[in-house]
Amino acid sequence: MPGIDECLVEAMRLPGALGAAVVDWTSGLALGTVGEAPGGDHETTAAEAAELARLAAEHRAFAPEEGSDWSGTDLPVEDLIVSNRDTYHVLRFVRTTFDSSVFLHLWLARSDGNLALARIRLGEMAGRLVLA
Amino acid sequence: MSVTTTPAPPLPVRGEHIRDAVSPLLSRLAAERATGVLLREFGSLYLSDGEVVHAESPRSPGLDVLLTTGGVLDTDGWREAVDTAGAGLRVGRFLVDSGRVARGALELCHAGALFDAAYFVLGPGGAPASFRYGAAHWLGPIRPVPVATVEREARRRRDLLHRIWPDPTTDEAPLIRAAGLNVPPVPARQGAVLGQVNGFRTAAEISLALGRPAFHTLVDVRRLAAAGLISTIRTHPAKTNTTTGPSPSPSPSPSPSPSAETRGVPVPASVPIGESPLTVNDPDIALLQRLRDALEAL
Numbered sequence: 235m236p237g238i239d240e241c242l243v244e245a246m247r248l249p250g251a252l253g254a255a256v257v258d259w260t261s262g263l264a265l266g267t268v269g270e271a272p273g274g275d276h277e278t279t280a281a282e283a284a285e286l287a288r289l290a291a292e293h294r295a296f297a298p299e300e301g302s303d304w305s306g307t308d309l310p311v312e313d314l315i316v317s318n319r320d321t322y323h324v325l326r327f328v329r330t331t332f333d334s335s336v337f338l339h340l341w342l343a344r345s346d347g348n349l350a351l352a353r354i355r356l357g358e359m360a361g362r363l364v365l366a
Numbered sequence: 367m368s369v370t371t372t373p374a375p376p377l378p379v380r381g382e383h384i385r386d387a388v389s390p391l392l393s394r395l396a397a398e399r400a401t402g403v404l405l406r407e408f409g410s411l412y413l414s415d416g417e418v419v420h421a422e423s424p425r426s427p428g429l430d431v432l433l434t435t436g437g438v439l440d441t442d443g444w445r446e447a448v449d450t451a452g453a454g455l456r457v458g459r460f461l462v463d464s465g466r467v468a469r470g471a472l473e474l475c476h477a478g479a480l481f482d483a484a485y486f487v488l489g490p491g492g493a494p495a496s497f498r499y500g501a502a503h504w505l506g507p508i509r510p511v512p513v514a515t516v517e518r519e520a521r522r523r524r525d526l527l528h529r530i531w532p533d534p535t536t537d538e539a540p541l542i543r544a545a546g547l548n549v550p551p552v553p554a555r556q557g558a559v560l561g562q563v564n565g566f567r568t569a570a571e572i573s574l575a576l577g578r579p580a581f582h583t584l585v586d587v588r589r590l591a592a593a594g595l596i597s598t599i600r601t602h603p604a605k606t607n608t609t610t611g612p613s614p615s616p617s618p619s620p621s622p623s624p625s626a627e628t629r630g631v632p633v634p635a636s637v638p639i640g641e642s643p644l645t646v647n648d649p650d651i652a653l654l655q656r657l658r659d660a661l662e663a664l
Binding site: 256291336 | 433436438462468469470509523554556576577578579581582585586
């Protein structure tokens with residue numbers, strides 16, 4: 235059964251992975267980090283990614299039309315993808331049975347990264363991390 | 367949505383005192399790879415081999431509350447784990463090995479509780495710290511965190527709250543909804559907090575009710591305060607003396623939602639100011655709200 239560190243190591247095995255983190259988006263705290271971070275600073279990256287994740291999670295525009303998940307306890311957003319000239323960022327929200335606001339953050343080199351694969355794998359990792 | 371970038375002011379004198387008093391002690395304990403518990407006014411920090419393994423504070427919900435409120439375990443399951451593995455100081459490990467809680471879930475929940483309690487333990491407080499060597503917590507080590515990380519995070523959290531809304535009075539006082547406002551839709555997690563605001567509960571009590579880390583509630587409370595949706599109850603002892611009149615009923619009004627009449631107008635003399643926590647009688651808040659409305663209308 236994977237813990238935070240095993241989950242991060244697994245994320246780093248994805249092609250093109252530069253760095254990964256488990257982040258709490260309410261506080262902006264990185265609960266675990268591995269590899270590189272933009273600017274070499276995992277803490278600042280976590281705080282900035284947390285701000286982005288919070289906006290996505292809190293605004294109704296990004297919630298599904300059906301099921302009115304926005305007002306419930308379910309996560310309104312599954313993941314966020316940001317691309318720039320040389321890298322991708324994939325943020326995957328983690329659904330927990332206790333009250334939390336956690337996401338996985340994967341930073342990928344655009345040259346070797348496979349965005350579709352990374353997105354699928356990150357979703358699987360988020361599930362395994364909290365399933366007994 | 368605008369992001370306030372006002373730099374946080376330097377910590378108050380008490381904070382400076384703490385930074386002087388606690389950090390060297392903690393740094394020394396980390397350097398000598400100490401094992402034991404640091405006791406402070408607002409909780410305790412457990413070290414093992416110089417790293418933080420657990421933190422507890424009366425101001426933040428414990429791991430048991432966080433896990434049982436969400437339904438990860440029931441209280442019987444928790445009690446059984448503590449009874450079985452508590453004496454061996456390995457309750458955390460037992461929860462995972464017995465299949466009650468996934469390891470990742472326990473690590474996430476425990477790390478959340480640890481940083482949450484540490485924020486209050488390391489906050490400003492008058493009592494000097496003491497360290498009891500050799501003490502260990504019955505949870506056992508789950509995922510140790512370096513002392514420096516915990517201290518840095520506690521400072522960062524204080525700055526974060528200040529940037530959201532610089533008035534700290536909502537952190538500890540009973541909270542009340544602002545009266546007479548058409549409440550705009552708020553995000554789900556803020557909505558859960560707002561739903562618990564009843565004129566009596568404090569942020570810490572709301573955290574307990576929601577099974578949510580206390581700092582998370584403080585963040586949402588400051589956001590709601592910044593939006594003018596909640597405020598604290600201010601008592602005015604001088605006014606109370608002049609307006610109480612012939613001993614009204616001491617039981618406060620049970621009305622869950624204060625009516626619009628109280629917004630910005632003097633409270634009727636029959637209402638004992640300061641006795642009814644559901645009465646909004648703070649002219650500053652009302653003035654600020656009108657000012658904000660006027661500015662937004664420009």
